[in-house]
Amino acid sequence: MKEPLDATQRLLARARRDAAFRERLLADPKAAMEQELGRALSDGYEIHVHEETDAATHLVLPPKSRFSEEEREAARTGGASLEFLKKTMYDPAPPMRPPARNPAADGLRSQAPEALVEAGRECIRRGLAFLESTIDENGAWHCIRFNMGDPDIPRHFERPPFISAMCVLALESCDEPLARDLCARTAAYLVDTMEYPGLWRYYRHLPQDLDSSTLCSLVVGTHPWIMLERNVPRMLANRDGDGRFMTWVLEEDEPDVVPVFRIEADPVVNANDIACLGDRPETRDAQQWLKGLIAEGTPEGLSKWYPDTIAVYYATTRAMTRARSALSQLGPVLADRILALRDEKGEFGNILQTAQAVSALASIGSLDRIDAKRQIERLLSCQREDGSWPELLAFGDQSLRWGVVGQIGHGSEAVTSAFCIEALECLVQGLGATGR
Numbered sequence: 007m008k009e010p011l012d013a014t015q016r017l018l019a020r021a022r023r024d025a026a027f028r029e030r031l032l033a034d035p036k037a038a039m040e041q042e043l044g045r046a047l048s049d050g051y052e053i054h055v056h057e058e059t060d061a062a063t064h065l066v067l068p069p070k071s072r073f074s075e076e077e078r079e080a081a082r083t084g085g086a087s088l089e090f091l092k093k094t095m096y097d098p099a100p101p102m103r104p105p106a107r108n109p110a111a112d113g114l115r116s117q118a119p120e121a122l123v124e125a126g127r128e129c130i131r132r133g134l135a136f137l138e139s140t141i142d143e144n145g146a147w148h149c150i151r152f153n154m155g156d157p158d159i160p161r162h163f164e165r166p167p168f169i170s171a172m173c174v175l176a177l178e179s180c181d182e183p184l185a186r187d188l189c190a191r192t193a194a195y196l197v198d199t200m201e202y203p204g205l206w207r208y209y210r211h212l213p214q215d216l217d218s219s220t221l222c223s224l225v226v227g228t229h230p231w232i233m234l235e236r237n238v239p240r241m242l243a244n245r246d247g248d249g250r251f252m253t254w255v256l257e258e259d260e261p262d263v264v265p266v267f268r269i270e271a272d273p274v275v276n277a278n279d280i281a282c283l284g285d286r287p288e289t290r291d292a293q294q295w296l297k298g299l300i301a302e303g304t305p306e307g308l309s310k311w312y313p314d315t316i317a318v319y320y321a322t323t324r325a326m327t328r329a330r331s332a333l334s335q336l337g338p339v340l341a342d343r344i345l346a347l348r349d350e351k352g353e354f355g356n357i358l359q360t361a362q363a364v365s366a367l368a369s370i371g372s373l374d375r376i377d378a379k380r381q382i383e384r385l386l387s388c389q390r391e392d393g394s395w396p397e398l399l400a401f402g403d404q405s406l407r408w409g410v411v412g413q414i415g416h417g418s419e420a421v422t423s424a425f426c427i428e429a430l431e432c433l434v435q436g437l438g439a440t441g442r
Contacts, residue, residue, distance in 0.1 A: 013043055013234045031055050039233075048197075048228040068202050081210045094209045095162035099150040102161075103419070105357075105396040111387035115379040119437050122382055126434035129386050133427045134184040136393030140420045141188060145195035147173045147420055154402060155413040164416075166208045167199045171221035172400075173424035175324075176365075180431045189225075196222045197229055204229070204237030205255060214255040216244060217275045217311065220282035224328070241279065242288045246270060249291025251279040253311075271295070273305050274312045277321035285331040293332040296322060300336050303343060312401050316354065319344050320362040323369035341372035352380075357388045358398040358422045361429035368432035378433050385430050394419040395426045 020042060021028040030038040035053040040046055047053070056064045071078065080090055114122055141147055147170040153159035174192040177185045199222075200206060206218040219241065223232050231237065244252050250271040276292045283289050299305045305318040312318065319340060326333045326340075344363050347354055354363040364381055367373050388395055400422070402415030 017042060032057060043233065045233060046228060047230055047233055048226075051230050053230060072201060090211060094164060094211070095151065096148075096165065097163050099161035099163050102397050105388065106390045108387050108389055111383055114383045114386060122379060123434045123437055125386060126382050126430050129389055130180065130182060130427050130430050130434070131184070132393035133389065133395070133423050134180075134182055134188070137188060137420055137423055138184060141191065144198070145191035146170055147192065148418060149400070149416050149421055150397065150418045152415050153413050154399070154415045166218070167196050167206045167222050168208050168218040169421065170195060171218070171225050173421055174225055175221060176424040176428040179428060193226050196226050200226070200229070200231070202231070203240065204231040205240060213257065215253050216241060216251055216255060216279055217253060219255070220278040223282050238283065241283060245288070245292070248295065250295055251276050251292055272309050272311055273299055273318045274309050274321040277318070277325045280331060280333065281325040281328040284329045290332070297332050297336060300343060301339055313399070314355075314359055316344065316347060316359050316362050316366070317401070320366045323366040327369050337370045337372070341367060341370055341375060345375060356398055357385065357395055358400065358425055360384065361425040364429040365425070365432055368436065373432060373436045378437050382430065382433050382437070385426055385433075389426070393423070395422040398422050
């Protein structure tokens with residue numbers, strides 16, 4: 007469970023009242039902090055504790071920006087520069103491959119639970135091998151940016167930190183050695199792209215944003231900046247008058263492109279903020295707002311960035327499991343809402359929507375309300391020979407209701423595969439435990 011640490015203030019308060027702890031904190035900061043906070047800090051970072059006196063005052067400067075003044079200026083005007091925008095694109099992406107059915111998955115439901123679990127495990131291993139082939143040498147995941155309104159507009163790969171964080175969080179429940187390796191490589195990449203005091207941005211020409219920052223923070227939570235909650239004041243300050251979290255972390259000199267399409271109080275972004283920040287007074291209004299949307303069954307169409315209602319429910323279950331909050335009372339209602347998304351055939355939609363629905367139900371202990379064998383069979387039947395699942399819209403705007411800007415969609419085989427692996431892990435663990 008994610009609980010707010012208020013880590014820096016907690017350490018200072020303990021040092022004020024406990025002379026022995028104060029001495030340990032000065033002599034071996036890392037060991038003293040880990041013991042007090044009950045968490046291990048990442049290796050490879052120096053931590054210095056300075057003691058001020060009546061005759062000595064310390065001024066701590068933040069680290070230099072990772073970008074030069076010229077680079078920052080280029081980013082500020084980048085929204086209007088085609089040449090700069092091209093820098094957010096990488097190699098042209100190939101055409102979308104059509105979905106392929108794996109006939110070997112037919113009839114799996116009739117097999118014994120042990121055989122079905124092993125088939126699911128092998129499917130997970132093949133999926134992880136595919137993911138390893140797609141992640142670059144820096145640990146970055148690739149996504150594809152495409153235009154929903156005009157398929158003739160060229161498709162391009164992109165690799166913003168947000169994509170890597172979103173996908174690796176889906177792999178955290180998988181204990182396969184390759185999954186652990188991929189998570190570690192991705193965490194190192196995210197640390198390398200972090201900006202002080204622990205914030206991230208999607209593209210260089212856009213401001214820092216809370217969606218990227220919260221998901222990335224969840225992945226690299228043992229980094230000293232994140233552990234000591236250096237980024238928390240900036241996050242908490244980024245709320246509207248109703249206490250809901252806004253997407254963009256705006257500075258005075260941020261590009262003009264943002265206000266044109268900033269749609270604030272996004273339910274998924276708020277759920278991610280709650281998952282990261284935990285249950286504290288400053289998140290209570292956002293919790294109550296999100297709780298009301300779920301209880302009333304009204305989240306559909308409220309998110310600009312995530313067009314599927316299941317994405318709202320999926321993010322909410324992550325907040326529920328990571329933060330002891332008002333959302334924890336939503337379990338039964340949320341399960342009903344997710345199950346109500348099924349069509350007349352009992353399907354949740356495409357395989358990505360199915361994977362998120364399965365994982366969300368597992369998170370709130372309601373996996374027994376669906377046919378696990380049927381869902382395993384479906385996931386296996388959609389996996390290609392190379393271990394991948396098909397590219398689908400992961401975020402963007404299916405309906406184009408947000409106009410020209412909303413026509414940009416994002417997704418990839420790797421993104422779909424990460425969520426399918428998470429769902430399979432939930433299903434095979436559940437089937438292995440219950441045998442049904």
